[in-house]
Amino acid sequence: MVNSGLRDSLKPELSQNIDKERRKFAKALAAGVAFVVPFMASFSMDGLEFSIGEAQAAKKKAKRKATKKKATKKKAKRKATKKKAKRKTKKKATKRKATKKKAKRKTKRRAKKK
Numbered sequence: 865m866v867n868s869g870l871r872d873s874l875k876p877e878l879s880q881n882i883d884k885e886r887r888k889f890a891k892a893l894a895a896g897v898a899f900v901v902p903f904m905a906s907f908s909m910d911g912l913e914f915s916i917g918e919a920q921a922a923k924k925k926a927k928r929k930a931t932k933k934k935a936t937k938k939k940a941k942r943k944a945t946k947k948k949a950k951r952k953t954k955k956k957a958t959k960r961k962a963t964k965k966k967a968k969r970k971t972k973r974r975a976k977k978k
Contacts, residue, residue: 882890
């Protein structure tokens with residue numbers, strides 16, 4: 865029982881430095897961890913198989929998915945850029961029309977003055 869001596873020597877330090885709730889949590893955590901290893905060992909691993917080919921296929925599939933996602937983003941970006949360019953062109957055309965209308969009005973005014 866070497867552990868019990870060590871445990872007894874640590875108790876005063878623990879009680880001074882750590883509050884009651886944290887000690888309670890640590891005890892519960894330690895108790896839970898003690899059951900994990902035997903529980904996991906009780907499962908049979910015979911039925912689990914994973915070949916290198918399957919791993920490579922899964923990797924390729926993930927890569928294709930990522931590439932497709934990137935392509936979709938690029939496509940959306942291009943579409944937004946086209947829309948922006950269209951709006952710009954439309955603005956320019958509207959400005960040209962307005963400028964032409966102003967020029968026509970000036971010409972009419974000049975013609976009336978003469």
